[in-house]
Amino acid sequence: MTRDEAFQQFLLRMGDNTLILGHRVSEWCGHAPVLEEDIALANTALDLIGQTQMWLGLAGEMGGGKTADDLAFLRDVWDFRNVLLVEVANGDFGRTLMRQFLFDAWHSIMLGRLLTSSDDRVAAIAAKASKEVAYHLERSAETVVGLGDGTEESHTRMQAALDYLWPYVGEMFVSDDIDAQIAAAGIAPNPADLRDEYDALVKRVLAKATLTLPESRFAHKGGRDGRMHTEHLGHLLSQMQWLQRAYPGASW
Amino acid sequence: MYAQMVESEASNDDPEKLAEFQARIDADIKIEPKDWMPQGYRKTLIRQIGQHAHSEIVGQLPEGNWITRAPTLQRKAILLAKVQDEAGHGLYLYCAAETLGVSRDEITEMLLDGRMKYSSIFNYPTLNWADIGAVGWLVDGAAIMNQVPLQRTSYGPYSRAMIRICKEESFHQRQGYDAIRKMAEGTPEQRKMAQDAMNRFWYPSLMMFGPSDKDSVHSAQSMAWKIKINTNDELRQKFVDQTVPQAEYLGLTIPDPDLTWNEERGHYDFSEPDWSEFFDVIKGNGPCNVDRLAARNKAWDDGKWVRDGLLAHARKKQAGNLAAE
Ligand SMILES: [Fe+2]
Ligand SMILES: [Fe+2]
Numbered sequence: 001m002t003r004d005e006a007f008q009q010f011l012l013r014m015g016d017n018t019l020i021l022g023h024r025v026s027e028w029c030g031h032a033p034v035l036e037e038d039i040a041l042a043n044t045a046l047d048l049i050g051q052t053q054m055w056l057g058l059a060g061e062m063g064g065g066k067t068a069d070d071l072a073f074l075r076d077v078w079d080f081r082n083v084l085l086v087e088v089a090n091g092d093f094g095r096t097l098m099r100q101f102l103f104d105a106w107h108s109i110m111l112g113r114l115l116t117s118s119d120d121r122v123a124a125i126a127a128k129a130s131k132e133v134a135y136h137l138e139r140s141a142e143t144v145v146g147l148g149d150g151t152e153e154s155h156t157r158m159q160a161a162l163d164y165l166w167p168y169v170g171e172m173f174v175s176d177d178i179d180a181q182i183a184a185a186g187i188a189p190n191p192a193d194l195r196d197e198y199d200a201l202v203k204r205v206l207a208k209a210t211l212t213l214p215e216s217r218f219a220h221k222g223g224r225d226g227r228m229h230t231e232h233l234g235h236l237l238s239q240m241q242w243l244q245r246a247y248p249g250a251s252w
Numbered sequence: 253m254y255a256q257m258v259e260s261e262a263s264n265d266d267p268e269k270l271a272e273f274q275a276r277i278d279a280d281i282k283i284e285p286k287d288w289m290p291q292g293y294r295k296t297l298i299r300q301i302g303q304h305a306h307s308e309i310v311g312q313l314p315e316g317n318w319i320t321r322a323p324t325l326q327r328k329a330i331l332l333a334k335v336q337d338e339a340g341h342g343l344y345l346y347c348a349a350e351t352l353g354v355s356r357d358e359i360t361e362m363l364l365d366g367r368m369k370y371s372s373i374f375n376y377p378t379l380n381w382a383d384i385g386a387v388g389w390l391v392d393g394a395a396i397m398n399q400v401p402l403q404r405t406s407y408g409p410y411s412r413a414m415i416r417i418c419k420e421e422s423f424h425q426r427q428g429y430d431a432i433r434k435m436a437e438g439t440p441e442q443r444k445m446a447q448d449a450m451n452r453f454w455y456p457s458l459m460m461f462g463p464s465d466k467d468s469v470h471s472a473q474s475m476a477w478k479i480k481i482n483t484n485d486e487l488r489q490k491f492v493d494q495t496v497p498q499a500e501y502l503g504l505t506i507p508d509p510d511l512t513w514n515e516e517r518g519h520y521d522f523s524e525p526d527w528s529e530f531f532d533v534i535k536g537n538g539p540c541n542v543d544r545l546a547a548r549n550k551a552w553d554d555g556k557w558v559r560d561g562l563l564a565h566a567r568k569k570q571a572g573n574l575a576a577e
């Protein structure tokens with residue numbers, strides 16, 4: 001794989017994560033448990049979609065003059081490079097917020113490293129996104145603590161959410177040839193190198209939330225290399241891409 | 253005009269105090285939460301502000317219906333930002349209602365069990381993407397007609413909420429117009445979507461102003477209190493006069509064969525909406541009433557454990573802080 005191809009894959013991994021998670025979070029619109037959460041979830045989704053425009057915009061430029069919209073709306077499942085964690089269904093509010101926290105923790109550490117990327121365009125995107133994500137993490141961590149250490153019911157639900165989602169965490173830290181190439185070029189860190197910092201952060205928050213970290217380190221994989229997504233992604237795309245697919249060539 | 257047919261409450265207060273109160277209103281002095289006010293003024297305002305707040309909240313549903321299907325990232329972002337604004341409007345208005353002595357939970361319960369209403373417009377479905385443009389252009393447009401004058405309303409917190417809200421609403425209207433313009437200028441299928449949206453949203457938009465109230469005692473009282481500034485017919489006419497040229501520019505046909513410019517009046521003549529349909533919708537028989545209310549009830553019921561959990565945690569934290577002092 002050439003360096004440009006590896007770089008493009010890296011950009012798709014970043015942009016597909018934010019696209020798919022942004023979509024999932026936006027599904028909550030109008031259905032949240034309290035008005036402040038409706039506002040916060042819409043705001044998070046909006047930030048993630050904005051970041052998608054930047055990551056996929058750059059990926060499109062690298063990939064022969066495609067637009068971010070071409071990439072978002074006209075690829076099929078096997079071309080998506082997001083981690084499985086962000087495509088699983090929302091479940092209850094607890095699972096949605098737990099997923100957000102587990103992702104935000106990785107995202108904020110990753111973006112922190114990208115601030116000093118050897119590629120100026122990547123560093124510029126990270127500079128904007130990291131401010132937004134710092135806020136996402138503050139909010140999701142606070143909510144995980146509040147619900148984990150809330151009532152018996154909220155505690156039980158948050159523990160169930162963590163148990164369900166934990167096997168999807170490991171994929172964020174798997175390094176492959178693409179990552180090695182990107183790391184060697186100083187564009188982004190090797191994901192495996194972020195794990196210790198991540199574990200420390202997550203343990204601190206989960207302890208405050210009185211939740212128990214599952215012992216298993218088993219990890220579902222297949223999203224960030226596109227080898228095998230979950231069944232959920234196809235349904236998500238069929239909704240997201242419907243208008244573009246049904247009326248090809250129209251401008252909206 | 254998210255408040256329709258709000259009945260004013262009669263007051264049997266001390267006539268001297270009433271006269272003083274009316275004099276303040278006539279002098280354009282704002283009424284603030286701590287000031288004395290007639291019971292009727294308070295109750296009518298709670299009803300009106302509550303109905304407006306509920307409309308912002310329920311209004312998230314027809315628009316949210318298209319967020320996951322928005323055709324471009326930019327349109328998705330614009331729609332998300334709009335729906336987020338609407339939830340924010342709900343929040344300001346619930347806060348304004350709270351200054352009148354009704355808590356957000358109380359007023360929410362009244363929406364959920366059907367004691368309080370929200371605007372009839374949100375009981376209509378959004379069926380194609382152009383509907384999102386039409387909602388911004390026509391629905392937010394109609395809302396602005398009423399809300400701009402209400403920036404001058406007599407109750408301070410309501411007036412201030414309206415000033416914040418109006419800025420965002422005019423933005424929504426422009427974005428809605430831009431979205432439907434893109435469709436009207438698009439492929440034949442897109443033009444069909446735009447015209448279909450126009451056909452379905454025209455009369456329900458006219459209904460947003462409520463039936464004629466020129467002879468209504470309730471409206472007369474509300475106008476004397478300056479919590480209603482114009483009659484429903486005045487606002488409807490203003491809306492029609494503003495919208496017809498915009499529709500012409502888009503090349504969309506307004507579904508009213510009798511629509512004509514009346515040189516003498518300096519206004520458009522237009523057909524009244526079918527008011528029996530309006531009363532059906534108000535009674536709960538609109539195309540989406542049952543689903544809208546069920547969705548709000550489900551969100552509230554499913555969210556109970558979240559609200560309880562966060563509250564329990566906040567109490568624990570507070571107890572911990574007290575113990576540490
Ligand atoms: Fe609004
Ligand atoms: Fe609105």
Ligand SMILES: [Fe+2]
Binds near residue numbers: 338392420421424
């Ligand atoms: Fe609006």
